[in-house]
Amino acid sequence: MKPLDLAKKLRRDAAFEPAALDRGKETLMQAIRQEVEPRRRLTIVPQIPYEDIRAALSFLERAFGFREIRSSRMEGADGVIHHANVEFGGSVIGIGTQGAHGAVSPKSAGIASQYVSVYVDDIDAHYERALAAGAQIPRGPRDHAREYRAYEALDLESHRWRFVQWMQAVPPSEQR
């Protein structure tokens, strides 16, 4: 046997937990955010109230692809989450406890007083994902004057989200 073949015999693969890669990515994404955030201070952050923040976070990730910024989660000793931030494509939304700051979830109010527009790259794939995760769809995807394509979804607590994809390279609002 050659010396190298001997060394090769000692090669042994380890067995990993399935979530190992996700955890590693979160470490990287935190470093990326730390670099990005001081440069770009957010000036407007909508705060969306929920009865059950933990369920909301899970749904928003699963259905819409939002990602929680774990370093900013506010959690009580009892494990109850009081506030969290989620990001999507460089924008951030706060997820707060209903009742705080006078904000109420549509689930208990029975009525929504606002909706949020979110701009995505592939609206049909996004729609399929939301549908599969159990989002209610009051308006399915459709084109608007060949400028953009949009659909609307309701989350677990009936907040309305409008997802939009521009169909032109430069949106009209930015054309001069």
Next chain:
Amino acid sequence: MSSPSDADVIRCSLGEPEAFGLIYDRHAATLLRFLGRRAGAKVAEGLVGELFRIAFERRKTFDGSRASALPWLYGIGANLLLKHRRAEARWLRASARMAPGRDAADGRVSAAALDARLLFPRVADAIEALPDDERQALLLFAWEELSYQSVAEALELPIGTVRSRLNRARARLRELLEPKGKDRVRLR
């Protein structure tokens, strides 16, 4: 449409840091397996994110003339492992104990397997005893199957130096196979 090379992605990430996530998606599984082979699952799982965090912070120093970032990432990983020498030694010794068993598929213990049982712990000790630079070169070449060129890129060495380190490592292992005097272990 062909996808952008690692070098393109890293260049893009200088202005758009989020783009670096794609480097993770492309290579993290490979690097996790590499770290696991060297130091076991627990250490590897703790290091893989750290490896990419360091790569992200050093991305300005990536040589953009290289299309693939993989050798560069291996190099960062190899460096990280230096802080985990004890875990690495433990994993290697355990692997040495398990290695011969894999040959005895027919259930019988052959003479060769018996010899190997004696030999593998000594091979592990010999690998363990190699100077860091020789061990790194040897294991990148033998376990990860990197080319000389890729090993050279990973360890940031001239290719001639890699060649001589590998030759030295080989020679040290060969001494195990052809020891002088009564210490001899039979191999077939």
